Amino acid sequence: MNQKINALPETKPAPSRFRNTIGKYIIKRNSSCIACGKCAELCPYGVHIKPENHIAPFRPVEHNCIGFDCKDTDHYCIEHCPEDAMTLKANPLLETMGDYRWTPEMLLGHFAMAETGCAPHVDLEYNLGNSGGGFDKMRFKKPDSTLAVNLSDEEMDTSIELNKTGDGRPLKTISIPCYGGGMSYGSTALSVIVGRARAAKRLNSLTCTGEGGYPPEFLPYKDHVITQVATGLFGVREETIQNCPVMEFKYAQGAKPGLGGHLLGEKVTEAVAKMRETVVGRPLFSPFPFHSVYSVEDHKKHVDWMKEINHQVLCSVKVSTPTDVDMVAVGAYYAGAHIIHIDGSYGGTGAAPDIAKKNIAMPIEYAIPKVHRFLVEEGARDKITLIASGGIRNAMDVAKAIALGADGCVIGTADLVAVECVRCGNCESGRGCARGIATTDPELGYMIDEAYVEQRLVNMYMAWRKQWCSLLRSFGLKSIKDLRGRSDLLIHLDYLDEEERKQYQPAPGYKMVL
């Protein structure tokens, strides 16, 4: 068991699907170039490539260029070009990318991590957004250097336990403190969700079906696929509960708290309709809430029902973040859940009303400490796994969420960014995602394949793991489990005096055009 948990999957380059990548800088070679190959000789980052049998160098690989930082090195191509054929400038395209939560640099940073499996070598701020609050204002304290431990990444433990109840059901450990959020068959391309399952298997983690049924393509990875039971009960069958190691009751989701799901008619293709046992082209509404659950007792009945169908299954309860989220969490615990999964309001991958995403329910940063504290006071904290999601964008957000009191996180949007989602937000319109991710359109579906998704996700999570290991080492911790609830290691910039605040990286706070 331990061997499996510690075996880390191999990272290998998984280049962009697109011919022209987007970089922080633009570097151009003009017609004065005499193809001497000096730039290719100099550049250690592979921006300039000139294979031996080629007359001229290839077009510069701009996203690898470190830009003006290169000036101080001895390999600055601009200066060394004998013909002055090179120009370098910041890419103005970045202004048109991203938003307050996912800044352009965070997007590019994740593209790079998914491509290489390492932190980007370009100076990109990929750990902090520009939202001006929550995780973006939190920092880990400066660690005491005497605490640091000298262990390799392989020796560090980033695994978390999913069954802490001691109820005789299987113990389930995942190797990284994250698993994949529900994305349904129908809302997302099949190759994407199967690619996620393949990555989950390699990472020894999990992914989730979402509310769209259980396509047979998941079966080879069934030990790593959570079956979601949501209010519409689409595609929920006895065998899909029997297949899964963990089943998830979705009471609510952060993107549309208190509202039902809605799959547009255009996305209900023949295959989707068959899977969901509905009619082609008809929009599908999931009601809200479960009309069979109006009390914790009703909820317990649901949990018991699932446990009876599969005697090995662990139960996760996914709820949103209302004022009384702490009470809901305790209720879930007493009903026999193994995992309470709280989904904050700022996240979500699928299409949702803008009014709901912005306004309904509280951001996850507030909900985690609230629930953690309440579970501690109730004496239940060590008997249930607390999973947070909804606005967890990067490795440091995961670490901050764990320090605030969660055991681990569920990731959705970052998975999609890893496969080159640019967050244009048009997931729901017409034929769906133009980049082939959130679509069931047969023509757009060709754009993406399972192996690509699998490797990009493995790369991104392994890059994240490196960040977690480095953070843990600096605080003298050997396991990410020891970070849970260590909110004493965090500071919030707005709660510091001006002098103290200067010691930390300031929060980005630039105006964006929305």
Next chain:
Amino acid sequence: MPKKYTIHTKPAPPKFYPVGKYATIEFRENCAGSCKECVKKKCVYDIFKNNYLHMSNMEEPEYLYTCNSCFRCIQECTKGIFSRVINPEYREIGDEYYTPDVINRTWYQAHTGSIPVSGAGYRGPFAGKGFDSMWTDMSEIVRPTRDGIHGREYINTCIELSRRPERLAFHEDGSLAVTVKPILEIPLPILFQKPKFGVLSKKVLVSMLKAAQTIGTKMFMDAADIDETLEPFGTVIIPVVKKENFHEFTDLLKRSDMVEIDYEPGIETVLDALKTVNENLVISVGLPLSANLDYAGIGVDLSKTAMDTLHVYADYNGREFNSQNPRFIKDMLRDIHVALVKAGTRRQINILASGGVSMAEHVNKTIICGADGVVIDRPLLLAMECRLCNRCRNGLSCPVNLETIDPEYGSNRIINLMGAWRNQMLEMLGAMGMREARRLRGEVGRSMWFEDLEKESFAPIFGERKVSLDVG
């Protein structure tokens, strides 16, 4: 009101290209010419389809406005000739409160009647000023939500404008011992008012009135602006009069079911005089939220007079008048509401609030802060394609020819906007488990406020907050 109130919308495409956020640019001199992989042909949204027509007609190319920002043309062009910028015109429209994004979403709703939906999560700042420092609650497991939007459960958005008696009394035989005046109610907690500036041609006003009539709400207008051509709109119009001029509009007031009179000291005496003109007239008093007025105290005093509805108004952006450091309407409303609750008169009268309501979410949030309903004006102009460019204020021509708008079309766009707003209200009410907009009034328990959440969740961890967020 009808048994199940709905607003029927039908698409009303824009007459002018909406100012889109992105402009695609191409360096055409580098184009390969007859490339078989041309990204223009592969655009998922077909935005380049009629490109050549625009060129021959010497029109602005449509793709300046309709780009959906998928980046595929930029990333797939074999020569890399595409790039993208933020449309300079987009940066120019609106102001700090009515941002280009708010304006664009308003146009979208007026066009389609649908609520704005997008994927990939929320994109804005964590919290912000004014209404952006509060969130609404939702119900989970043990408190049922209401499935209003899909029509399975009916959520009532009706509000009253007339005064409610403090209590009923009965004779021994069971008959009523008090006179109950006719109840004036509207099916939507949103009323219209004539904007203070903008292109306000007769056609524009008729568009607004027609929309108000269709959806069953009312519109405030200066009594002096009401002429015989507006007579078909009858009680849709709430004439606004002043203490010194209400005598001039006696006939009009006799025909109306509601009137508004501007507040000034000593106005109480005039209210009874208005009732003598028309005893069933519902009286609203228009009270500016000005720093040099004790609006909460005035509200309490007025609630003890013949006034039915208190209409408080801040500036367009919801700020207090005459103040160097203006408060925001949400906080001012809280004060007024709480003062009336303490005085024991809140249940008898209604509060309407205007200023700062630019999106559907602001309607519910204003009601949570203590209003019964809201009064809007600018969003009505926006629905009719206004760009808030302020050219009209400088005597320049309107870029969307508002003055000649067809009232049929204009009202269609406003109705669409109101339909979309109501559906969004239902989403929020449903999530809160509420079946009545009236129950939301002052219901702060169903909301979460930035200061409270920071205190509850973060103070035990981080201690005392040293930077105060300007949430006003």
